Structures are given as structure tokens and as C-alpha cells.
Amino acid sequence: MNILLVRTKIISQRIAADYEGRFVPVGLLLVAAVLERAGHLVKLIDLSIDDMPVLQRQISMFKPQLIGIGAMSVEFERVGELVAVCREEIPSAKIVVGGPIASANPAKLLEIAGVDYAVLGEGEETIAELADCVEHNADVSTVRGIAFSQNGKVMVNERRGNVDLDQNPYPARHLIDMEKYISTYTERFQQQQVAGRPLRGTNLTVSRGCPYSCIYCDKNVFGNKWRVRPVVHVLDEIEHLGSEYGINALMFDDDIFDLNKAWVKEFCVEIKKRRLAVIWHCNSRCNHSDVELFALMYEAGCRSIAFGIEYGNQTVLDRVKKQLKVAEIERGVHMAKSAGFFVTGYFMLGMLDETSETIKDTINLAVKLPFDAGGFGITVPMMGTELFRLAADRGLIQQDSWGQKDRTAYRSNLTKDVSYEELDKLLRLAGWKFFWSRQGRKTPKIINRAISESFPLLYWISGGDFQGLVSKLNSLRRSMRLPLP
Numbered sequence: 434m435n436i437l438l439v440r441t442k443i444i445s446q447r448i449a450a451d452y453e454g455r456f457v458p459v460g461l462l463l464v465a466a467v468l469e470r471a472g473h474l475v476k477l478i479d480l481s482i483d484d485m486p487v488l489q490r491q492i493s494m495f496k497p498q499l500i501g502i503g504a505m506s507v508e509f510e511r512v513g514e515l516v517a518v519c520r521e522e523i524p525s526a527k528i529v530v531g532g533p534i535a536s537a538n539p540a541k542l543l544e545i546a547g548v549d550y551a552v553l554g555e556g557e558e559t560i561a562e563l564a565d566c567v568e569h570n571a572d573v574s575t576v577r578g579i580a581f582s583q584n585g586k587v588m589v590n591e592r593r594g595n596v597d598l599d600q601n602p603y604p605a606r607h608l609i610d611m612e613k614y615i616s617t618y619t620e621r622f623q624q625q626q627v628a629g630r631p632l633r634g635t636n637l638t639v640s641r642g643c644p645y646s647c648i649y650c651d652k653n654v655f656g657n658k659w660r661v662r663p664v665v666h667v668l669d670e671i672e673h674l675g676s677e678y679g680i681n682a683l684m685f686d687d688d689i690f691d692l693n694k695a696w697v698k699e700f701c702v703e704i705k706k707r708r709l710a711v712i713w714h715c716n717s718r719c720n721h722s723d724v725e726l727f728a729l730m731y732e733a734g735c736r737s738i739a740f741g742i743e744y745g746n747q748t749v750l751d752r753v754k755k756q757l758k759v760a761e762i763e764r765g766v767h768m769a770k771s772a773g774f775f776v777t778g779y780f781m782l783g784m785l786d787e788t789s790e791t792i793k794d795t796i797n798l799a800v801k802l803p804f805d806a807g808g809f810g811i812t813v814p815m816m817g818t819e820l821f822r823l824a825a826d827r828g829l830i831q832q833d834s835w836g837q838k839d840r841t842a843y844r845s846n847l848t849k850d851v852s853y854e855e856l857d858k859l860l861r862l863a864g865w866k867f868f869w870s871r872q873g874r875k876t877p878k879i880i881n882r883a884i885s886e887s888f889p890l891l892y893w894i895s896g897g898d899f900q901g902l903v904s905k906l907n908s909l910r911r912s913m914r915l916p917l918p
């Protein structure tokens with residue numbers, strides 16, 4: 434059967450500017466790989482790369498019987514538009530939606546967007562069974578892991594167990610033009626070459642699930658149980674990426690790459706044994722930091738690490754069930770820095786009941802610690818999270834709101850006594866304070882862009898080397914013992 438898979442376009446312009454075309458849609462490509470394995474003919478359109486007319490042409494030429502869309506809950510409106518276009522082009526095709534949007538609230542998706550099926554949780558086994566039913570026009574009512582409409586009523590079937598990661602194929606990267614996605618990830622990697630070859634990077638994942646319960650995090654797809662692919666499976670994929678696409682820089686998008694120390698140790702030892710000339714980035718959690726492990730990771734090519742810190746005030750950290758102490762954050766970040774990694778910290782301002790004082794604690798912690806890069810955002814409750822339910826119960830968001838569209842278009846304010854305007858001000862303050870407190874470190878791209886657009890004269894005066902100018906001014910500020918602006 435002909436199956437067309439589509440990834441929606443990133444909705445936030447801010448995020449799109451930084452990430453569009455740099456993330457291979459691995460989830461959708463895994464779905465594609467199992468469908469191909471089952472004998473279907475699959476094509477994939479990524480609307481981050483291609484535009485609507487390309488999709489429309491593909492539909493009319495390929496005539497898919499099943500269209501599968503992958504999306505996050507912030508992309509709800511995009512999914513609605515996409516479904517309408519697909520229906521118009523090919524009314525006979527069945528439409529299935531998967532990804533976080535489908536697991537977060539399948540009923541809403543079916544009711545509002547008018548899709549035929551929603552796939553909950555991991556997609557591999559469910560889509561294979563569902564596609565078989567669609568091909569043979571069979572009854573779907575016993576397919577586990579889906580939701581569908583029957584006589585105007587939304588039916589949500591029992592979910593299935595976790596996918597056996599050992600049996601998963603590699604993402605079907607041959608369905609996309611990998612050249613369009615290859616990235617040097619310059620914002621993370623300080624070097625431009627590995628073993629004399631220019632960087633060619635791509636993203637992948639090795640694990641699923643997370644045992645923590647942070648209230649702002651949506652774990653409806655992968656759940657609480659942490660699972661990981663066998664080391665040999667991952668290394669074979671890395672070798673395949675090297676031989677097929679010349680990849681030598683890896684962006685591991687796992688929630689917590691180093692959750693299981695024994696696995697990471699084996700992974701690093703094997704990288705060295707196979708003499709793989711690769712560098713890599715991963716996401717970690719400060720309470721998992723370990724000096725010996727970091728040293729081994731560095732030897733095996735890890736050059737960049739990111740921590741989701743989120744809040745710098747212990748009461749707020751406890752309230753969001755982060756299971757993390759400020760002291761652990763400080764220890765972890767210093768340890769990562771000493772290991773030689775490029776260290777990124779992610780922070781959120783404006784959690785439920787936050788005050789301007791606790792927000793300032795977050796900003797101060799970010800400024801104080803030796804991060805190389807920092808990302809700050811306003812807390813937005815995502816559908817499918819405990820935070821979303823808490824905020825909805827208090828009437829702070831509408832029950833049927835699908836979360837953040839874009840910071841400029843949709844905002845929620847969960848704080849105790851901080852106005853929207855103040856929150857925005859604090860966000861800007863966080864960016865500036867952080868920026869001014871870094872010395873000789875890489876300027877976040879977003880700030881560089883804002884400066885060149887808003888202060889072209891200043892940018893011109895700096896000779897395009899704004900970073901250098903700031904570094905010099907900052908040294909001057911420090912030597913004169915002036916406070917941060």
C-alpha cells in the first residue's frame with residue numbers, strides 16, 4: 434500500500450529560525466522503516482524543508498491510501514490545516530496522526546482536527562498493525578494503541594507495551610535528502626574538524642522513557658521506564674551514518690543520555706575500541722554527573738553537554754518535583770566544565786506561583802555558574818502534563834488550549850504576582866545578564882541576530898565581531914569592578 438508520512442512545520446518562528454532543517458525527524462523515519470519492512474511503499478515530506486505545493490504534488494502523484502502525520506501539541510492548528518489540505522487532495526485516504534500531540538489528548542485531536550486515527554505512545558508496532566487493517570479494510574476496533582471515532586463517539590483503545598528497541602530498524606533516512614539536514618552544530622561544538630575532516634552532524638536517539646516526574650514535562654509517549662538500545666546496535670548505526678553520509682558529529686537527543694552509567698561506560702569503551710573518529714553532544718541531569726564517567730565520555734568524543742536546570746530556587750524546584758538540589762546543579766555544572774565540555778543550561782521563568790524574587794534566583798544561578806551557553810524561556814504548560822492540569826484547574830489556561838503557539842502569539846502567566854510585562858522584562862534581563870556575564874564565550878545566535886537587526890550601527894562598529902567587542906568591554910567592566918548592567 435502507498436503511505437505518505439508528513440512532518441508539520443515548526444510553529445514557533447523563533448525555534449524555526451534556529452532549528453528548522455537541522456533535525457532529522459527520527460520518530461517519523463522509524464515509523465517509515467517498520468512500514469517498509471512490512472512491505473509498504475513509503476514516502477516522506479518534511480514541511481520544515483518542503484512547502485505545501487510540494488506536498489500537494491506528492492499526494493496527487495503518489496496517491497497514498499494512508500497519510501501519517503507526526504506532530505507536537507503546539508502544532509495543533511498546523512495539523513488541522515494539513516488534514517484539510519490532504520482531505521481536499523485525496524478524500525479517500527485515511528489520515529493517522531502520531532507523536533506527542535496524539536498521546537497528549539487523542540480525543541481532542543479526533544474531535545477538532547477530524548483525523549481518522551490517533552496513535553498513542555510508541556508508533557512502530559501500532560502503525561504496522563493499523564496499516565494492515567487499512568489496506569485490507571479490516572476492523573480497527575481491536576488495534577491496541579489507537580484512538581478513533583465510532584458513531585460520533587471517540588474510542589480510545591488500550592495502549593500497548595513498550596517497543597523492543599533491540600528489534601527496531603534504523604530510521605529510514607534514505608527517504609529524505611540527508612544533505613539538507615547535515616549540520617555542524619556550531620553553537621555546541623567549538624571545533625570545526627574531526628581527524629582533519631570537516632564536521633558533518635546529525636541527530637539520533639539511543640534511549641526512551643524517564644523515571645523522573647517533573648510536572649512540566651510530557652511523558653505520554655515514552656512513559657516512566659527508561660530503556661536503551663544495545664551498545665552494539667547504536668555503534669553499528671554510527672558506523673552506518675559515517676559510511677553512508679560521512680557523519681562525524683552526533684547530537685544525541687535523549688532526555689538523559691547518561692542515566693545508566695554502565696551503559697555509557699560500555700558505549701565509550703566500544704567507541705574507542707572501534708576507533709570511531711566522532712564527536713558528540715548529549716543531554717544530562719546534574720544529579721547524574723560523575724567525574725570518572727565525564728572523563729571517559731570526553732575521551733570517547735563527547736564535547737558538549739546540556740542540562741535542563743529550569744529553576745534556580747529550591748522551593749520552586751521542589752514544587753515542580755524536579756528531584757534536584759541547587760547544590761547538585763552547582764556541582765554538576767562545575768564538573769562538566771572541568772571535564773572540558775561545552776556546557777549549556779536551559780532555564781524557565783514564571784512557574785506556577787513564582788514571584789519576581791524566585792525568578793531572579795534562577796537568573797542569578799545562570800549568571801553565576803560557568804555555562805558556555807544558556808537558553809531562557811517563559812514556562813508554558815504543555816498539554817498532557819501535570820502542570821497543564823494544575824493550571825487549567827485554576828483557570829489560568831483554557832481546558833481546550835493546545836499550549837504555546839509562539840511566544841509572540843500566545844502567552845500564559847502562571848506566576849503569583851508578576852505581570853506579563855514584567856515577565857517579558859525578566860526574560861530580557863535574563864538574556865542580557867547572562868550574555869554580559871560570559872567572558873570570551875560564544876554569543877548565543879539569537880542575541881547576535883537581535884543585535885545585528887536592532888543595533889546595526891553597534892554591530893557595524895564591532896566590525897561584525899560583536900562577541901569580541903563585548904568580551905573586551907566585559908574585561909574592562911570586571912577590571913573596574915563595575916556591576917553587571
Ligand code: B12
Binds near residue numbers: 448506531554686815
Ligand atoms: C529533539 C526535540 C526537539 C527539537 C526537534 C523536534 C523535531 N521536530 O524533530 C526542537 C529543538 C526543534 C524541539 C522543539 C520543541 N519541543 Co521538543 N523535543 C525534542 C525531544 C528531546 C526529542 C524528539 C525525538 O527525536 N524523539 C525520539 C523519537 C523516536 O520519538 P518521537 O518523535 O516521539 O516518535 C515516536 C512516537 O511519538 C511516534 N510517532 C511520532 N510521529 C509519528 C507519526 C505517526 C504517523 C505515527 C503513527 C507515530 C508517530 O512513533 C515514534 C517512534 O516510537 C523530545 C523529547 C523526547 N523524549 O522525545 C522533545 C519534545 C517532543 N518537545 C517538546 C516541546 C514542548 C517542544 C517545544 C514546544 C519547546 C518550546 N517550549 O519551545 C518546541 C516546539 C517546536 C515546534 N514544533 O514548534 C515536548 C512535546 C510535548 C507535547 N505535548 O507536544 C517533548 C515531548 C519534550 C517533553 N518531554 O515535554 N524539540
Ligand code: SF4
Binds near residue numbers: 650689718
Ligand atoms: S524534564 Fe527531563 S528529567 Fe524531568 S521528567 Fe522530563 S525527561 Fe525526565
